Amino acid sequence: MPWLAPVAAPRRGRVEKAIMATPVEEVRGDPQDATEAFEAKNQLTELSLPERQLGLGEECPVLFVSRLGSAESAASNVSWLQQPSAHVLEVPAEEDRALKFRAPGWLSKLNAGFRRRIAPFPLFAKAVPQGCVVVASVKGEDLALLTDEGPPSLGKLFQEPPIGWLEPVGPLIKAAHDPRVKALILKIGPLSCGYAKIVELRRSMDYFKASGKNLVAYMDGGAEKEYYLALGCDEIYIPPGGNLRLQGFSTTTNFLRGVFDEVGVEPVVVRIGAYKGAGDTINRRNSTEEFRMVQSLLMNQTAEFWLKSVEADLQKSREEIMDLWENPCTDPMRLAYRKYITASLYFDQVKEMIAIRHRSRRFSFSLKERPARLFAMRSFLKAVGRGRRILPGLPGVRGPCIAIINAGGEISANGAINARGLVDLLEQAELNRNVKAVVLRVDSPGGDALTSELIWRRILKLRSVKPVVASMVDVAASGGYFLSMGCSAIVAEDTTITGSIGVVAVLFKLQELYKKLGLNEEAIGIGKYSKFFVPGRLPSEEEKALFETDVQSSYQDFVQKAAFCRNMTWDQAHAVAQGRVWKGEDARKLGLVDAEGGVWRAIEVAKRMAKIPDNRGVNLRTIRGSRRLFGGRGGGDEEDVRADLSPSSFSSMGQPMVLADDAVGDYMKMIGGIVPGSQAWTQGLGLVGGLALQQFLAPLLLSVDKEVRRRNPFVDLFS
Numbered sequence: 090m091p092w093l094a095p096v097a098a099p100r101r102g103r104v105e106k107a108i109m110a111t112p113v114e115e116v117r118g119d120p121q122d123a124t125e126a127f128e129a130k131n132q133l134t135e136l137s138l139p140e141r142q143l144g145l146g147e148e149c150p151v152l153f154v155s156r157l158g159s160a161e162s163a164a165s166n167v168s169w170l171q172q173p174s175a176h177v178l179e180v181p182a183e184e185d186r187a188l189k190f191r192a193p194g195w196l197s198k199l200n201a202g203f204r205r206r207i208a209p210f211p212l213f214a215k216a217v218p219q220g221c222v223v224v225a226s227v228k229g230e231d232l233a234l235l236t237d238e239g240p241p242s243l244g245k246l247f248q249e250p251p252i253g254w255l256e257p258v259g260p261l262i263k264a265a266h267d268p269r270v271k272a273l274i275l276k277i278g279p280l281s282c283g284y285a286k287i288v289e290l291r292r293s294m295d296y297f298k299a300s301g302k303n304l305v306a307y308m309d310g311g312a313e314k315e316y317y318l319a320l321g322c323d324e325i326y327i328p329p330g331g332n333l334r335l336q337g338f339s340t341t342t343n344f345l346r347g348v349f350d351e352v353g354v355e356p357v358v359v360r361i362g363a364y365k366g367a368g369d370t371i372n373r374r375n376s377t378e379e380f381r382m383v384q385s386l387l388m389n390q391t392a393e394f395w396l397k398s399v400e401a402d403l404q405k406s407r408e409e410i411m412d413l414w415e416n417p418c419t420d421p422m423r424l425a426y427r428k429y430i431t432a433s434l435y436f437d438q439v440k441e442m443i444a445i446r447h448r449s450r451r452f453s454f455s456l457k458e459r460p461a462r463l464f465a466m467r468s469f470l471k472a473v474g475r476g477r478r479i480l481p482g483l484p485g486v487r488g489p490c491i492a493i494i495n496a497g498g499e500i501s502a503n504g505a506i507n508a509r510g511l512v513d514l515l516e517q518a519e520l521n522r523n524v525k526a527v528v529l530r531v532d533s534p535g536g537d538a539l540t541s542e543l544i545w546r547r548i549l550k551l552r553s554v555k556p557v558v559a560s561m562v563d564v565a566a567s568g569g570y571f572l573s574m575g576c577s578a579i580v581a582e583d584t585t586i587t588g589s590i591g592v593v594a595v596l597f598k599l600q601e602l603y604k605k606l607g608l609n610e611e612a613i614g615i616g617k618y619s620k621f622f623v624p625g626r627l628p629s630e631e632e633k634a635l636f637e638t639d640v641q642s643s644y645q646d647f648v649q650k651a652a653f654c655r656n657m658t659w660d661q662a663h664a665v666a667q668g669r670v671w672k673g674e675d676a677r678k679l680g681l682v683d684a685e686g687g688v689w690r691a692i693e694v695a696k697r698m699a700k701i702p703d704n705r706g707v708n709l710r711t712i713r714g715s716r717r718l719f720g721g722r723g724g725g726d727e728e729d730v731r732a733d734l735s736p737s738s739f740s741s742m743g744q745p746m747v748l749a750d751d752a753v754g755d756y757m758k759m760i761g762g763i764v765p766g767s768q769a770w771t772q773g774l775g776l777v778g779g780l781a782l783q784q785f786l787a788p789l790l791l792s793v794d795k796e797v798r799r800r801n802p803f804v805d806l807f808s
Contacts, residue, residue, distance in 0.1 A: 172656050173578040177697045178684045185703035187696070188292060188689035190265060190299035193482030198268070201481035217269045217472045218462045220449040224440065225260065225466030227318075228278025230763050232286055257493060257688050257709045258485040260466055261293040263473055265300040266480040270469070271447040271461055272303035274440060275322060280314050281763045283563030284394065284584035285673075287314065289687035291321040298323065303447070307439050313338070313395055314760055320402040324431040326439050332419040333430070338392050340384060340759035346374045353601030357628060359637050361644035362591035365668025371595070383670060387586075387756045390672050394584060403429070488706035489525045491695055492518045493688070495711070496529060497765050500536030500544070500568040508543040514712050515544075519551045524710075526556040526695035528688065529576060532765045534753055535568025538592065538643055545650070548575035556698035560691035561585045561682070564765055566670055566753055570681070571647065574654040577698055580691040581673035581682045586753050588676055590651055591668025592644040594636065599624045655680055670753055 183189070193201070264270045275294075280287070298304050306322035308315055310331045319325045327333060349356060349371065358368035364379045376384075400407050405428075418424055421433035434442070444460040451459055473479060477486040494514050498505025518527045529548070535541065551557050552575065559565070559573035561581035566589035573579050573587070581587055603610055603625050610625030621632045628636065652662035657680065665671075665679045676682040684694060696707060757764050 173683055173694065173698065177578065177694060181693055181703040186689075187484070187693045187707075188296060190296050191482055192300075193266070197481040201479055202268075205479045215464075215468050215472060217267065217469060218464060219269050219451065220271050220447065221269060221462045221464040222272045222274060222440075222443050222447055223264055223270050223466050223469050224274045224276070224463050226276035226278060227290075228280060230281045230765070232280070232282060232290060256711065257692065258476075258483065259293050260470060261290075261297040262485075263476050263480060263483065264466075264469065265297045265302065266476070266483045267469075267473065268481075270302065270464075271449070272305065272443055273297065273466075274305045274307060274443055274463075276436070277306055277308040277311065277315050277319055279311070279761075280318065281761060283586070283757060283760065283762050284314065284317070284391070285561070285563045285582040285687075287318050288582050288584060289562075290318065292687060292689070294321040303443070305439065305443055307436055308333075310334070312336075312761060314762075317395060317398060320399065326432055326434045327421040327424070327430055328435045329421055329433050331421055331433075333421070333424060334417065334419055335413045336417050337414040338388050338395075338759055340388060340756070342376055342384075343370060344374050344376075345371050353599065353603075353605050355598040355601065355627065357596040357598060357633070357636070358593065359595075359640045360591065360593040360668065361640055362666065362668025364670075365589075365591035365593060368593050368595055379669075384756070387670070387672065388759060390674075391584075391756070391760060484706060485709040486706075488708050489699070489701050490521075490523045490708045490710055491692060491699075492521070492524045492527045493709055493711040494518065494527060494529050495532075495713075496544075496572060497532035497562070499765075500533055500540050500572075502537060502540055506533055506536070506540075506544070506572075508540045511544050512547045515547050515551050517712055519554055524555065525701065526558065526699040527551065528558050528560050528691045528695055529572070530560050530562060530688065531565040531569050531573050532562035533569035533572070534564050534566055534764050535571065535589070538568070538647075541568040541571040542650075545571050545575040548572060549654075552577050556695055558691045558695045558698065560688045561587055561673065562765075563762070564753060564757070567591065567668075571650075574651055574681075578683045578691075578694050579681070580684045580686050580694060581676065582687060583672065583674040583685055585673035585676075586670055586756060587673060588665070588671035588681060589668055589753065590647060590662070590666035592640050592647060593668075594640045596622070596628075596636070597624060598627050600627055670756075 181187075261273070264273055294304060303324075304322045305324045305326070306319040307326045308319055308331070309328060310333060311319075312334050316333060316335065346356075356368070356371045358372040360368055364383060369376060369380060396407055396410060399405075399410055403410070413429075418427070418429075421430065424430045425432050440463055441460075444463060447461040448458045449461065450457070475486060476483050494511075496506050496511055500506040502508070515527075518524050548557060556578075557576040559576035559579045561569075561573060561579065563585065565573050565581065565585060565587045570587050570590060608625075610623070612620045612623040612626060614620045614623075618632055618635060620626060621628055621636070648662045648666050649659060651657070651666065652659050655662065661680075665681060671679065671681065673682055673685065677685060684690060686693075692707065692709070693703070696703065696705075701707065754764050
C-alpha cells in the first residue's frame with residue numbers, strides 16, 4: 090500500500106529516527122542510510138485481506154523519517170502506534186486538574202504587584218484601574234471578543250490580535266487572576282456556534298467565579314443556546330423590551346432536485362455509506378429513512394442535554410422547564426417572577442448597579458468610596474498581554490511547553506485548512522525541541538479527500554516523535570475526523586458532532602440547461618474517459634461505473650486508515666462508518682473517541698503522554714501562521730488566495746470528498762449555528778448544495794473582485 094511507504098530518503102548530515110511496525114534492522118544516520126531506506130521501500134508487498142483488516146502486515150513496515158531523535162530499532166518505537174492506556178485517560182485528582190483555580194500565595198502576589206508597578210505599558214494601551222469592573226460582549230460563530238470601542242485606530246494595527254474566548258488561557262482566566270478586577274459584565278449577543286464551544290466557555294466562567302468575583306450576564310434576547318450560556322453567570326438581566334424565546338428544537342431540510350429539473354441541471358452524486366446523506370439536498374426530493382433517523386436522534390440528544398443542564402442550574406423540575414416549550418413565556422417581567430432570570434433592567438442600569446456594588450477607594454489615602462470604574466475587555470487584554478509576570482498564579486505560562494495548533498474550517502487546497510499551511514505548523518512543532526506535546530484543535534466538517542490525507546500523514550509522522558492529542562470542538566466529522574484519527578489520543582465534548590466516515594463525489598451536467606439557453610457545446614478528446622468532466626454531455630454507463638469505482642476505492646481507503654489508527658479491524662471500522670454522524674458521547678462508547686472534555690482535558694492527556702507530572706504546570710503556546718499587517722496570510726504571492734472563492738477550491742467537486750453529512754448542517758441550523766467553514770447564506774442548501782452554489786457563482790464573483798481590485802488595489806471583496 091502506498092500510504093505505508095517511507096516518506097523520503099533520509100538526508101545526509103541529519104539525525105534520523107526510523108520507526109517500524111515490526112522489528113527490522115536499525116536504520117542509522119550514516120552515508121548508507123539512503124540505500125537502506127530505498128531497500129526497505131522495495132520490500133513493501135501488497136497486503137492480503139486479513140492483513141488489510143488489521144491495517145498492518147507482518148512483512149510490511151511503516152517507516153517514518155524524522156530530523157529529530159536518535160536512530161533506534163523498531164522494537165523500541167512501536168509504542169507510539171498503540172492506543173492510550175487507561176492511566177493516560179484517567180481523570181487526574183481534583184487538586185491536580187489543569188483548569189482549577191488556585192489562590193496565589195502572598196509572595197507571588199507581592200512579586201506580581203511590584204512588577205505591575207514597574208512594567209511598561211504596551212503601546213497605545215490604557216492602564217487597568219484599581220477595583221474596576223470589566224465589560225465584555227460575546228457573540229458569533231467563534232465567540233469572538235467584541236467591545237463597543239468605535240472604529241479601529243492606527244494603534245490597533247500594531248497590536249497582536251486579541252485573545253479569543255476559546256484560547257486555553259482566555260480572557261476570563263486572566264481576569265480571575267488580576268486583583269485589580271472586581272467583577273465582569275458579559276453582554277451576550279446572538280450565538281452561531283455549537284454547544285461544544287459554549288460548554289468550554291462555561292468552564293472558564295466557572296473558573297472566574299471560583300476566584301470569588303462577580304460574573305453578571307446581560308442579553309437583549311435569545312433562545313435556548315444564549316440562555317444556556319447565561320446560566321453560567323451569577324445573575325441574568327434582560328431589558329423590559331427584550332424577549333427570551335424558549336420554544337424547543339426543530340429542524341428543516343431543503344431539497345433542490347425539483348429546482349434542478351426545472352432549470353435543466355442533472356446532478357451526478359456518488360456517495361458510499363448507508364447513512365451518508367451528503368448530496369441528498371441536490372439529488373433527492375425527500376430524505377431517506379436513515380437520514381431522518383439520524384436527524385431525530387441528534388435532536389433528541391440535544392434536547393436532553395439542554396434540559397438536563399438547565400434543570401441542574403435552576404434547581405427546577407423537568408416538567409416545569411418543559412412547560413416553557415408548551416406555554417412560551419417571553420415577557421422579561423414574568424420570567425423574573427418565575428425565577429428564570431434575576432430581573433428586567435436596561436444595560437446602563439446594570440452597569441451602574443454593578444459599579445456601585447463594587448465601590449471602593451481609588452487610593453489608599455482616599456476618604457471617600459467611589460463607584461468602580463468600567464473597563465473594556467479589549468483594553469484589559471492589551472494591558473496585561475500574556476500576563477506571565479503581572480498576574481499571580483496564572484496557569485499555562487510556566488513549565489514544559491505544550492503547543493496548541495488550531496485547525497478550523499473547510500479542508501481544501503486553498504481553504505482555511507490547507508495542506509501547505511497546516512503541515513508547516515506541524516513541522517514547526519516537531520522541530521522545536523522545547524515542545525513536549527501538541528494539542529490539535531479540530532473544528533471542521535471536512536472537504537477535499539487528498540488534502541485531508543496529506544495532513545493526516547503529517548500528523549502521523551509528528552505522532553511518531555512526540556504525543557499529539559486531538560481536541561474536537563463543535564464539528565470534527567468526515568475530513569475533520571480524518572485529521573483527528575491520526576493523533577495519539579482524541580478528546581471530544583459530549584456535544585461534539587464527529588464520525589461521518591464516508592466519501593461523496595458530485596458532478597453537475599448542464600446539457601438540458603444548455604438546450605434551453607440555445608448554447609451548443611462541442612467537445613473533442615483523446616481517450617475513452619477524457620470527456621467525462623465536460624458539463625454539456627451526460628456520462629455513459631461506463632463513465633458512471635468508473636466514477637463509482639473511484640469513490641468506492643476512496644471509501645475503503647478511508648475505513649482502512651481509520652481501522653489502522655483506532656486499532657480496529659476493517660469490519661469493526663466499517664460498522665461505525667458508512668457516513669453516519671455521532672455525538673461525542675456515542676463516539677466514545679464506539680471507540681472513535683478516547684476521552685470527554687475540552688482543550689484543558691486534552692492538555693491533561695498530553696501531559697501524561699509526555700510524562701509530565703499532573704501537579705506540574707505547563708507553558709501553553711499557540712502556533713500560528715505568519716500574518717501581514719493589512720490582512721492575508723504570510724508568504725509569497727502564490728499564498729495570497731481566496732479561501733472560499735478561488736477556482737481551485739471548486740475543482741474538487743468532481744473528485745472524492747470527505748465532507749460531513751448534510752445532517753450536520755441541519756443540526757447546526759436547528760441550534761442556530763453555522764457549520765465551521767461554510768457560508769451562512771448557503772446554510773439551507775446543505776454542505777454539498779452550498780458548495781455547488783458557490784461553484785456556480787464563483788466565476789462571476791471572482792471576475793467582479795478582479796475588476797474592483799484592478800481599479801482600487803486596496804479593496805478586497807473576499808478578505
